[in-house]
Amino acid sequence: HEIKNPLGGIRGAAQLLEKALSSPDEKEFTQLIIEQSDRLRNLVDRLLGPNSLPRLEWCNLHRPLEKIRSLMKADTSQAIAISRDYDPSIPDIKVDPDMLQQAVLNIVRNAVQALRDSKTPNPHIRLVTRIERQLTIHGQRHSLAAQIKVIDNGPGIPADIRDTLFYPLVTSKETGSGLGLSIAQTLINHHDGKIEVDSRPGHTEFIISLPIDRKES
Numbered sequence: 126h127e128i129k130n131p132l133g134g135i136r137g138a139a140q141l142l143e144k145a146l147s148s149p150d151e152k153e154f155t156q157l158i159i160e161q162s163d164r165l166r167n168l169v170d171r172l173l174g175p176n177s178l179p180r181l182e183w184c185n186l187h188r189p190l191e192k193i194r195s196l197m198k199a200d201t202s203q204a205i206a207i208s209r210d211y212d213p214s215i216p217d218i219k220v221d222p223d224m225l226q227q228a229v230l231n232i233v234r235n236a237v238q239a240l241r242d243s244k245t246p247n248p249h250i251r252l253v254t255r256i257e258r259q260l261t262i263h264g265q266r267h268s269l270a271a272q273i274k275v276i277d278n279g280p281g282i283p284a285d286i287r288d289t290l291f292y293p294l295v296t297s298k299e300t301g302s303g304l305g306l307s308i309a310q311t312l313i314n315h316h317d318g319k320i321e322v323d324s325r326p327g328h329t330e331f332i333i334s335l336p337i338d339r340k341e342s
């Protein structure tokens with residue numbers, strides 16, 4: 126509110142000013158103020174992140190993953206190979222499927238962009254699921270966890286942003302807002318999970334771990 130209220134004031138004042146102006150040339154400037162205020166408000170909304178609580182339901186992890194695969198196949202017109210390697214024995218887990226899908230999608234989109242921007246030959250993204258035993262997440266030991274890995278053969282994460290990768294507004298892209306990963310992390314935190322990354326040239330791997338034994342822990 127410390128940002129949004131003054132922004133609303135600026136926008137309102139520009140609107141009033143616009144009414145007092147007669148020449149279209151001058152109105153262009155008030156329009157600019159209004160547009161940019163809207164952009165900023167949008168950014169603040171995204172920075173604040175998802176503000177709804179997860180709506181948990183029992184879900185097969187592969188359902189949102191398959192959705193992403195078909196979305197991406199349509200999107201990349203098959204230029205980038207997206208393969209899957211699922212462990213079918215992973216039990217259903219309690220998640221908000223929309224939130225999970227958004228988190229993974231943000232990671233997959235980054236992989237697509239990295240592969241495209243670097244013009245990597247034979248671009249390839251792999252979606253992998255596994256069960257992990259005895260995993261510590263946020264200081265809690267879990268006897269069972271599900272892992273989703275998104276692996277690409279792109280250039281790797283630029284060294285200068287590796288340490289701050291998940292912070293908001295960290296980006297290496299000219300038009301990037303640097304929010305994709307910070308939002309993904311917030312969403313996964315809502316599920317008591319974690320995201321890790323392992324990256325070198327030719328191999329970047331994001332690993333989402335979600336506890337399966339949430340109740341006992």
Ligand SMILES: Nc1ncnc2c1ncn2[C@@H]1O[C@H](COP(=O)(O)OP(=O)(O)OP(=O)(O)O)[C@@H](O)[C@H]1O
Binds near residue numbers: 296307
């Ligand atoms: N698979 C990847 N390969 C190489 N670099 C990556 C990969 N994933 C993320 N990055 C780097 O991490 C940065 C931050 O990613 P993030 O999704 O948070 O922001 P963004 O993609 O730049 O912008 P936005 O997602 O808001 O459009 C990216 O700009 C990119 O430099």
Ligand SMILES: [Mg+2]
Binds near residue numbers: 305306
């Ligand atoms: Mg992104």
